[in-house]
Amino acid sequence: MDFHSKKDVIKQYRDRLCTADEAVRCVKSGDWITYAFFNGKPVKCDTALAKRKGELRDIQIYGAVTIPPIPEVLTQDPDGEAFTYGDFHFSLLTRIMKMQYPDRVSYAPLHFGETDWQTEHLRGPLHDYDPHKTGIRLQDVHIMRTAPMDENGYFNFGISNACMLGWCKAHKVIVEVNKNVPTALGGARESIHVSQVDYIVEGDNEPLFELPNMEASEVEKKIAEHVFKYLYDGCCVQLGIGGMPNTLGHMIAQSDLRNLGGHTEMLVDAFMEMELSGRLDNSRKSADRWKTVYTFALGSRKLYDWIHNNPSLASYNVGYANSFDVIKSIDDFVSINSAIEVDIMGQVNAESNGFQQISGNGGMLDFILGSFWSKGGKSFICLPSTYALPDGKLISRIVPSFKPGTAVTVPRQTAQFIATEYGCVNLKLAPLWMRAERLISIAHPDFREELIKAAEEHKIWSRSNKR
Numbered sequence: 001m002d003f004h005s006k007k008d009v010i011k012q013y014r015d016r017l018c019t020a021d022e023a024v025r026c027v028k029s030g031d032w033i034t035y036a037f038f039n040g041k042p043v044k045c046d047t048a049l050a051k052r053k054g055e056l057r058d059i060q061i062y063g064a065v066t067i068p069p070i071p072e073v074l075t076q077d078p079d080g081e082a083f084t085y086g087d088f089h090f091s092l093l094t095r096i097m098k099m100q101y102p103d104r105v106s107y108a109p110l111h112f113g114e115t116d117w118q119t120e121h122l123r124g125p126l127h128d129y130d131p132h133k134t135g136i137r138l139q140d141v142h143i144m145r146t147a148p149m150d151e152n153g154y155f156n157f158g159i160s161n162a163c164m165l166g167w168c169k170a171h172k173v174i175v176e177v178n179k180n181v182p183t184a185l186g187g188a189r190e191s192i193h194v195s196q197v198d199y200i201v202e203g204d205n206e207p208l209f210e211l212p213n214m215e216a217s218e219v220e221k222k223i224a225e226h227v228f229k230y231l232y233d234g235c236c237v238q239l240g241i242g243g244m245p246n247t248l249g250h251m252i253a254q255s256d257l258r259n260l261g262g263h264t265e266m267l268v269d270a271f272m273e274m275e276l277s278g279r280l281d282n283s284r285k286s287a288d289r290w291k292t293v294y295t296f297a298l299g300s301r302k303l304y305d306w307i308h309n310n311p312s313l314a315s316y317n318v319g320y321a322n323s324f325d326v327i328k329s330i331d332d333f334v335s336i337n338s339a340i341e342v343d344i345m346g347q348v349n350a351e352s353n354g355f356q357q358i359s360g361n362g363g364m365l366d367f368i369l370g371s372f373w374s375k376g377g378k379s380f381i382c383l384p385s386t387y388a389l390p391d392g393k394l395i396s397r398i399v400p401s402f403k404p405g406t407a408v409t410v411p412r413q414t415a416q417f418i419a420t421e422y423g424c425v426n427l428k429l430a431p432l433w434m435r436a437e438r439l440i441s442i443a444h445p446d447f448r449e450e451l452i453k454a455a456e457e458h459k460i461w462s463r464s465n466k467r
Contacts, residue, residue: 009153009194016200020048023199026172027141029056034167035063035071036144037088038296040160042176043069044203045143050076050083057082062108062139064088064162064360065298067209070097080104088112089360090351098357109407112265112363115163116189116319142170145203146192147181154191156183159208159267159297159307161315165189174199180208182308187293189317211298213269216247219384222421224248227336227380228255230417230424234284235376236261236330238367239270240337241298244382246270248336253277261285262292263330265321265363267313269299272306286331288314295321322363327370333377335367339409340383341397342418344436344455346427348381348410355405368414372428378416385420385444398443400454418442433461 024045027033033049035041041063050072059082061073066087073083074097086106087094098105144164146155157164158181166189175197184190194200216224224247231237231252237260239245249270252260260280262271271292274280282290291314297307307313320326327333339350340358351359371377386394398420402408416428418439425438436455440448455461 006151009149009151012153012194013149013200016194016197018199018201020044020176020201021051023174023201024049024052026174026199027052027056027059030058031060031140032137033059033061033141033143034139034170035061036142036157036160036164036167037064037162038067038160038298039181039208040144040146040157040164041067041071042143042145042174042203043206045174045176045201047072049073053077053082059083060086062086062088065091066094066097067091068093074101074104087360089362090357091359095358107357107360109361111361111365112162112318113322113324113366114319116166116317139167139170141172141174142167143174143176145176145178145181147183148177148179149194150183153194155194155197156181156191157315158182158184159304161187161190161295162318165192165317166319168192168196172198174201176201176203178203178208179205182304184297184307184315185309185311185313187314187316188320190315208301208304209298210300211268213300214243216243216250217384219421220244220247223382223384223419224251226419226421226424227382227417228252230378230380231257231334232332233258234260235332235334236263236285237274237280238264238333238335238371239266239268240364241266241268242338244338245336249274252279255279259284261330262294263288263321263327263333264292264294265296265318265367267292267294267297267299267303267307269303272299272303275312282312287326287329293321318363322366324366324370324373327367328373328377331375331377333371333374335371335377335379337364337367337379337381338383339381341399341402342381342383342415342439343399343401344439344451344460345432346412346415346418346430346435346439347402347408348415348418349402349406350381350409352405352407354403361407361409364409365414368410368416372416380417380419380424381410381415382419385422385442386447394444394446396444396447396451398439398447398451400451400458436460
């Protein structure tokens with residue numbers, strides 16, 4: 001870029017630079033607003049918007065995996081006079097918000113991988129536009145936290161790529177700059193040019209949220225050991241959120257496996273450990289060779305520092321990272337995710353406790369479907385066999401049936417391997433009686449007889465090999 005074009009970029013920046021209060025003046029009553037996901041959630045602009053509660057009405061705000069602090073559009077508007085808040089994938093904080101503001105916080109189901117594609121139909125060339133494709137309209141304002149503008153005029157989405165460029169098709173786009181956001185090299189659609197931004201706010205450079213590094217339990221270690229047996233040199237790994245997937249990553253880093261690949265929705269510390277140990281080098285991948293693909297990251301500050309300008313990583317939009325066609329094109333793809341409970345027919349719940357939303361479906365189904373169609377690929381759903389109530393009573397996570405309101409994240413015909421600390425079983429193409437027997441075999445021993453009786457009562461089988 002020559003001197004004059006650089007000079008023009010600086011002028012465009014200055015022309016759009018304003019205070020947070022000035023930026024959110026573009027919001028009007030009845031607007032639908034999106035906040036960027038994860039560490040892209042704005043802070044300064046959220047505070048400024050909350051201050052307008054007395055002059056606004058019927059404002060809907062949506063984000064995903066809401067991280068601290070609690071949005072001030074909720075805390076400063078306790079009676080809900082102006083703002084309601086929605087989340088496309090509940091976090092621990094969102095669950096707390098739901099308890100505090102039950103009538104003002106809601107869950108919005110989505111297939112994460114579709115979000116890019118959906119926005120293309122909300123606003124685009126006339127011949128592409130389909131007003132009936134989704135049940136929502138284009139958002140009025142999109143607000144996101146980014147890295148500082150580079151010399152070429154681009155704001156990098158950092159560790160929150162996802163569908164941000166697609167969502168920047170909103171009528172108004174506000175960027176909140178934070179110097180702590182790392183520059184995540186693409187990939188694709190990882191940045192936006194200053195010319196595509198309406199308002200620029202220089203934030204207070206708050207530290208980014210870090211995902212606590214929880215020590216794996218003995219149960220999680222046993223589950224990881226069962227899954228580890230299916231890994232081999234050259235396979236490509238996807239890890240979901242939770243202690244068990246991270247534990248498996250730690251095991252890989254300490255193993256003698258070689259030439260592993262990485263293609264994931266969420267980049268966690270385990271991928272950093274696998275690469276630094278020399279186990280993961282992406283040398284055998286049939287797509288994006290030599291690169292670990294991801295669409296967002298949550299982890300430690302060390303992970304964020306490692307991501308910054310790292311050429312071995314490729315930040316992609318979620319429409320690519322979670323694409324069925326992309327995942328199935330990668331040979332030996334191994335998808336590893338966690339769940340809350342599984343019923344004896346093989347249905348998987350990874351997101352709710354009855355009607356109570358716990359997390360979300362995210363991209364789990366995207367990876368389970370894609371990995372099965374990958375040559376040599378396979379998917380694993382991992383969960384402890386039980387959990388304990390506050391009084392110490394154990395409850396089985398392998399259940400006869402789900403309680404009313406429970407979400408089915410993965411349908412029974414799609415689930416493949418299910419793993420607990422008692423083993424790992426393959427349900428694919430198995431008839432219902434066989435599924436029940438296999439799942440009961442990896443349930444906690446204290447609940448197996450109870451599950452057998454339930455299977456008999458439901459006529460899933462009439463004679464059991466377990467008796």
